[in-house]
Amino acid sequence: MTAPVGGDRPGFGKKRLSALVGLFLVLGSILPALDLPRAEGFVNDFAGILHPMEKEKMEKLARLIQEQTGAEMAVVVIDSFAPAADIEEYALELFNSWGIGQKDRDNGLLLILAMTERRVRIEVGYGLEGIIPDALAGRILDQRVIPAFREERYGTGLLQGMQVLAGALAREYSLDTIKLGLPHFAVLESKPPIEEEPSFFENLALWGVVILMLGALFWAYIVPFFFIFIPFVLFGKKSSFGTDFYGGGGFGSSGSYSSRSYSSGSRSSGGFGGGRSGGGGASRSF
């Protein structure tokens, strides 16, 4: 990636800085040359290794998941990720360039396989990092994807990986796993084992936050209100700033939550919604 290279002679200031700026300008103009293919659908087999029936199965699952949760799952098989330095870089560029996931929810998933380098990666959009933490992504690869890949059953491995990912989404959104056609191994326990009863201190912390917020509200709105309101009452309309206050919208500015329906297909350029990833997920060699 475009990491600035720390010089071997630290501390000769400006010259190095401008050299760096130059380096950046050069790198900046070179980088977008990563030649990314265009999306053909949820499943994109650019290496031509998948059986049409496997492909169809994966497409169907991805479509169901999109209709029911809004999340977008993409499967990509490429010959090689070159000239990118590693599969992480390629996956990130592809993810963000296609915009996998909805724009305001960043709920995309990318399962990508590079045949030449024998690397596979699950890339997780910002919005799903809580549902599919890196450790889970790694476990899915270890348990359901890699074993099939070692037997050269690539379609099976990718499908199983998708199914467990879909299982994680199904758990989060309480979907019917039978209607999704998920096998038993993809049905995850109803509650992640990490979640425990909040301890006494966590409760205390929660109340602390509530009290702090109330305090902030008090200082931000109520105290200024009296400071402005009282002089206004005392000195009548001579007080010039009183009217300003009543004119301004106090609590009015409500952040409107975009309530667009999941299934309606407002899909952008690559066919995906415009979601982004910050580099979450896990990779494996096989």
Place this chain on the structure above:
Amino acid sequence: MAEGKKSGLSKGLLIAGGVVLLLAYMYISTKNGLVRLDENINSAWSEIDNQLQRRSDLIPNLVATVKGYAKHEEAVFTNIANARSKLAGAQTVEEKAAGYNEMQSALSRLLVVVEQYPELKANQSFIGLQDELAGTENRLTVARKRYNDGVRDFNTRIRSFPASLIAGGMGFSPRPYFEIDQGARETPKVSF
């Protein structure tokens, strides 16, 4: 005569007013542009900070797991503890970058040690922690790139005309890059 002078005067005023307005507009739009670039850097920086923090939070668990298998590698654990406390005390971008580099090399050494303990490599919770660590590394790489890109845009802007005339007066000065050591460019990895 008097009328001509008056209209000349008002024409002059009009032009002067136009110039003043134009200058004010340029000043404001330049300033707003710089503020926006500056904020980009700040938000990218806070992402780096988040991920550095996240990694620091992961490390005690990782070290504890490794210690269970490799008790005699005290030097490695000490290095990590030192790097971690150094990073915790770092304030400026340069200090954090230095702490990052030190932590990176300490972690590489830890992962070299790990290679000698096959049972540890097969430990489920170790694999999970390693995935979280690798994910954090990858997010750090992304965040660092966004930060450095932001700094490049900002520094280029305040050094070029016309912003260079007023940037100093507004209190904008070049921001530092988050620089990493050559050796640390390679994310330490355990190969599974």
